[in-house]
Amino acid sequence: MFFTSFLILFAVLSVSFCDDGHEMEEFLKREYSLSKPYQSIGVSGSSHWELMGDAVVTTDHVRLTSDQQSKQGAVWSRMPCHLNDWELQVHFKIHGQGKKNLNGDGLAVWYTKERMQNGPVFGNRDFFTGLGVFVDTYPNEEKLLEAQKKRYTPRTERIFPYVLAMVANGTISYDHDRDGRPTELGGCNAMVRNRKHDTFIFIRYVRRRLTVMIDIDGQHEWRDCLDIPGVRLPQGFYFGASAITGDLSDNHDLISMKLYQLTVLRSKQEEEQEEEILIPSVDNTDFYRPYTDVESVGSVGIFFTVLFSMLGLFLLVVVGLVVYSHWNENRRKRFY
Incomplete structure (x- = not known):
């Protein structure tokens, strides 16, 4: 009995595991977490979280948007996070009356410098500073290219x-x-709409690895979506979640956001080499590749090839005429 109680106590007080050969412990940080019951959310000064836009609180969830057109809502932490290493578990639900590809637009989880600003990026501002993890439910690119009647071969196949x-x-x-293809760090297909069971996203930032x-x-099994080394996120940013609808819509419900502080064992040399991060960045800048349409690139290339060929031919003709005129003048001089 004593041995069993000890095991249970040990499991509750300390959850240890290995990541890249380093032992970690995780601790729930309630001041950065959102879960039931949602007491006093949005009431000034009495909660760690603040509502924005069309978001409303119910007994079961925070509804960021209802299944109606042109809605956007968000919930943001009032407290900046000053943790080196952390793990965020997000419990959410996306559901509505729309059929496949007739719903939208999606939900986002944020860790950013800015907070409480409406915008077009899943209900948040564009040109943000920090990290965004997006659950995109509508294929804008595919529909755009269909409307433009362009042939298109995607770099990677996506199923929304x-x-x-x-x-x-x-x-x-x-x-x-x-x-988001031009600035995507990585991603995965995730059939999350209208599920009868719970759906979760797990975001971990440890030793500059996302x-x-x-x-x-x-x-109840985690499936890999992306794993990116060399990600640099400053401390002091805010956690939040937002969603948006347009001509198409869905219910976007946030059930909980639980943040865990990860205590990672570092050597003295690693601690000395640790530098303060001021600007979010990714070591592998190839991730920020400009998007180009293959067909448009081919057309532009052909245009400039023809243009420069014609200019070269014209220049060659001019030089030839000058040389011929000079040779003909010298030839006439020899006859006088």
């Missing part, structure tokens, strides 16, 4: 809904028409 991550420094725009996993199948 699609989860992706983006890190921005305040000067990078989210390309809504291209579903990991996103999902649990959407009701099996």
Whole structure:
């Protein structure tokens, strides 16, 4: 009996595991977490969380948007987070009357410098500073190219809904028409709409490594979505969640956001080399590749090739005429 009680106590007080060979412990940080009962949310000064836009609180969830057109809402932490390493578990639900590809637009989880600002990026501002993890439920790029009647071969096949991550420094725009492809760090397909069981997103930031996993199948198993090293996120940013609808709509419900502080064992040398991060960035800048349409690039290339060829031919003709005129003049001089 004593031994069993000891095991239970040990499991409750300390959850330890290994990541890249380093032992970690996790501790729930209630001041940065949102869960039932949602007491006094949005009431000034009496809660750690604040509502914005069309978001409303019920007994079961925070509804960021209802299944109606042109809605946007958000919930933001009032307290900046000053943790080196952390893990965020997000319990959410997206559901509505719309059929496949006739619903939208999606939900986002944020860790950003800015807070409480409406905008086009899933209900938040564009040119944000920090991290955004998006659950995109509508394929804007596919519909855009169909409308333009362009042939298109995607770099990677996407099935929507699609989860992706983006890190921005305040000067990078989210390309809504291209579903964020130009600045996507990575992503995965995630069939999260109208599920009868719980759906979760898991975001971990440890030792400048960003990991996103999902649990959407009701099996209580995390599935890898993306794993990116060299991600630099400053301390002192705010956690939040937002959603938006347009001509198409869905209910976007946030059930909980639970933040865990991760205590990572570091050597003295690692601690000495640790530098303060001021601007969000990713070491591998290839992630920020400009998006180009293959067909348009080919057309532009052909245009300039023909143009320069014609200019070259014209220049060659001019030089030839000058040389011929000079040779003909010298030839006439020899006859006098």
